[in-house]
Amino acid sequence: MSRMTQAELRTDLVAEYAAWLTGFLPNDYYERYREYRWDIGLRRAHQRAAFEAGWLQPTWSPEHGGRSLGLAEAMEIRLEAAMRSAPKLPNVAGPGVAAPGIRQFGTAAQIDRLLIPLLRGDEWWALGMSEPEAGSDFASLRTRAVRNDPDGRVFRVKGRKIWTTQAHQSRWCTLYARTDPDAPKHRGISCLILDLESPGVTIEPIRMASISDETFCEVILDDVEIPADSLLGPVNGGWQVAMSSLNHERQMIWIMNWVEIQRGLSSVRDSQATHDDYASGEVFAELGSLLADAEALRATGYRALNNELADRPSPEADILKLLGSQTLQRVWELSAAAAGPRSIDDTDLLFERQDALAATIYGGTSEIQRNIIAERLLGLPKG
Amino acid sequence: MDVGLNSGQLALRDSVRDVLRAECPPAIARQAMTDPDRWRTVWKTVVDLGWSELAVPTADGDSSFGRMDLTVVLEECGAALAPVPLLSSVGLAAGLLRLAGPAVDDVLAEIGSGVVAALAVHPPGHRLPAVPMTLQEGRVYGRAVAVPGLPRAELVVTLASSADGPVAAVVRVGDGVTVREAECTDPAQPVADVEIDAQAIAIAPVDLESALATPLVAAAADLVGVAGAALDRAIEYAKTRRQFGKPIGAFQGIKHALADNYVALERARGLTYAAAARHDDPATSVAAGWNAAALAKAAAADAAVGCGRTAVQVHGALAQTWEHDMHLYLRHAWQGASTLGDSRALYHAVGRRFAGSRADDDQQGSAIRKGHEEWRQ
Numbered sequence: 001m002s003r004m005t006q007a008e009l010r011t012d013l014v015a016e017y018a019a020w021l022t023g024f025l026p027n028d029y030y031e032r033y034r035e036y037r038w039d040i041g042l043r044r045a046h047q048r049a050a051f052e053a054g055w056l057q058p059t060w061s062p063e064h065g066g067r068s069l070g071l072a073e074a075m076e077i078r079l080e081a082a083m084r085s086a087p088k089l090p091n092v093a094g095p096g097v098a099a100p101g102i103r104q105f106g107t108a109a110q111i112d113r114l115l116i117p118l119l120r121g122d123e124w125w126a127l128g129m130s131e132p133e134a135g136s137d138f139a140s141l142r143t144r145a146v147r148n149d150p151d152g153r154v155f156r157v158k159g160r161k162i163w164t165t166q167a168h169q170s171r172w173c174t175l176y177a178r179t180d181p182d183a184p185k186h187r188g189i190s191c192l193i194l195d196l197e198s199p200g201v202t203i204e205p206i207r208m209a210s211i212s213d214e215t216f217c218e219v220i221l222d223d224v225e226i227p228a229d230s231l232l233g234p235v236n237g238g239w240q241v242a243m244s245s246l247n248h249e250r251q252m253i254w255i256m257n258w259v260e261i262q263r264g265l266s267s268v269r270d271s272q273a274t275h276d277d278y279a280s281g282e283v284f285a286e287l288g289s290l291l292a293d294a295e296a297l298r299a300t301g302y303r304a305l306n307n308e309l310a311d312r313p314s315p316e317a318d319i320l321k322l323l324g325s326q327t328l329q330r331v332w333e334l335s336a337a338a339a340g341p342r343s344i345d346d347t348d349l350l351f352e353r354q355d356a357l358a359a360t361i362y363g364g365t366s367e368i369q370r371n372i373i374a375e376r377l378l379g380l381p382k383g
Numbered sequence: 384m385d386v387g388l389n390s391g392q393l394a395l396r397d398s399v400r401d402v403l404r405a406e407c408p409p410a411i412a413r414q415a416m417t418d419p420d421r422w423r424t425v426w427k428t429v430v431d432l433g434w435s436e437l438a439v440p441t442a443d444g445d446s447s448f449g450r451m452d453l454t455v456v457l458e459e460c461g462a463a464l465a466p467v468p469l470l471s472s473v474g475l476a477a478g479l480l481r482l483a484g485p486a487v488d489d490v491l492a493e494i495g496s497g498v499v500a501a502l503a504v505h506p507p508g509h510r511l512p513a514v515p516m517t518l519q520e521g522r523v524y525g526r527a528v529a530v531p532g533l534p535r536a537e538l539v540v541t542l543a544s545s546a547d548g549p550v551a552a553v554v555r556v557g558d559g560v561t562v563r564e565a566e567c568t569d570p571a572q573p574v575a576d577v578e579i580d581a582q583a584i585a586i587a588p589v590d591l592e593s594a595l596a597t598p599l600v601a602a603a604a605d606l607v608g609v610a611g612a613a614l615d616r617a618i619e620y621a622k623t624r625r626q627f628g629k630p631i632g633a634f635q636g637i638k639h640a641l642a643d644n645y646v647a648l649e650r651a652r653g654l655t656y657a658a659a660a661r662h663d664d665p666a667t668s669v670a671a672g673w674n675a676a677a678l679a680k681a682a683a684a685d686a687a688v689g690c691g692r693t694a695v696q697v698h699g700a701l702a703q704t705w706e707h708d709m710h711l712y713l714r715h716a717w718q719g720a721s722t723l724g725d726s727r728a729l730y731h732a733v734g735r736r737f738a739g740s741r742a743d744d745d746q747q748g749s750a751i752r753k754g755h756e757e758w759r760q
Contacts, residue, residue, distance in 0.1 A: 269738050281731055284738060288730025291737055292654060292678040299653035306387040316653070319646045370642035371635070378618050378641055380632035 046087040047121040082259035094125040101245035105233035126167040128175035139185045145177035157224045167217035168205045189238035193230040200224035210354035257324030261294045264331030271338040293327040322369040325359035396455045403463035409708040415466035416570040422466045430497035438477035439495040454604040454659040461608025466571040468499045471532025474601025476500035476540040483551045483587035501536035503527035510728040516543035533575040553585040569714035592673040599676035603655040606683035610648045610690040613712040617694035644690045651686035654679040681726035687716035
């Protein structure tokens, strides 16, 4: 197929998606975006409708709610959704992280039982990864899962998970637990699908510093029994399940960051109307630098995609998380600077600034990202 | 959006890299700092290999990849610190003329054949490129500063104001063209001020922004090359130099600085390739093309200076010596960073333009989307 036809195909698809989204959204969506962004009912309805129309995971097959699109087409759809400020998924961990893991590693029975309710948004998912003593050093987790004998039909699980987003609203959790305490720490972890309604599970929401509705929880596991057929992936293969599931999120993270950056840049521009001394040189210079960051993010995302499509290594993809999250923080700081003292009583801006702080932490902190770049891409020795 | 190199461009990159590795190690740049004729043998190789012919747009009107090829070659020459006027003559001077039409065809052919040209677009006292000359009855008058490669040039390409608007004008170095060379940051790439009162040999009306976009991308490509090479040198040293019982690259203080350099490099490279691809795309508006080029140049200067400075820091006292190569990278980076607009001035220009554009909400799409679309046209 020639380049031109492919491009036309993409344009048609994007137009089809855009028409679908416009049809779904309320007429006053853009005027009242500040309210609608918190409207959980609308966000749930949007996820369900997107799933039914095949837009939720466009690269997946129709029976999993997709359209069997290529990576390039799917990226155009995601960018279009981002540019049109499509309602945010209410439980990103489900479709973004758990679903790809289930699809890649799940048994037929697991996929059959779990995938569709997840994608429709009927059942939410939590990621049982961080622990009080295992944050960036995820592989040192201590939660234990023990089978009484090698063929035992249940794992007994004891331990504590923390910063587990939305666990109190979720039905399921991909729980990472140590199944072989004698193996090297990366090789003794398994992923278990935990029904959060099981006896022995206690979930305590943790009050957030901001008005975020992505609430952290502490999850205490006191002799919880998990059936052995709830194992996701191989026994002691949890590290691969985790890395592979998070990898699916990578493209989503930069696109999410990118659109938030665009929103921040627009807010800087809008400050101009209300503030006399907006036109100070440093605001313009920082604005230009942030425009370069945003454009670099997009260009790098496309370069990485083109390399993936051509079966070439795409090392530049590893900068997307680091660059995107840092830029996001800078753009909201500039927005505050451009607004002057008006920033103080702008609680939307307060939320944006607080929310941006999470971006350099979740999905691997910036410090871990730098270690990954230095060690895997630049070949520097481990510390 | 095509923003990577295709396999043909990757092959071109590798062959250019191989030639330069054999013919032009950084020691040549050091020699060129004190021997004013050292560049000539390398330039002969460059011209014999046909790289200077990238000055001439392809004849069939399908210029796709033309600028991308030039980008690739300039990046490699920057990485090798090749002391040749490829950037100044083919990238900058010919770049400005690229869209100037048939009136400059002969000049482009000359530059393509290896005749060296230089681009004079800095009026005294300006940080951003502008129009330094005036044109009256076919004669060019005016003064420009810091003209890259001028001491080696036979032709000067410049911008002049005329009664009919801005024009690109070309004069031959000789009577009426006074070249004032002084010591400069990177003597391997000498610059000079120029005063002109001479007959133009070619004149063509131009749109300033579209004319300047190609030189900006060319300058960016050169600086991306410098940044990548300086980073490579720092990485190699950090792997081998040992202190406190381990390679210094095992310490996060070094590791994270180099990781940040890598981000700056790929940021610049992504912007540069995207800007080059955009210029080959007829759907790009003039303003969007200039924005993309200006941001690429600014990012590339940031990357080159940043990687160069970190590389000096990683090498420690060693990098303070004449014999070590690191000052060569930084000299080249610093000089390039101030040519055609320093990064703060370029960011400022693009930021101010963005701030001045308005996005009106409507029911068809969000403000973000509208802003984005205006921006990328």
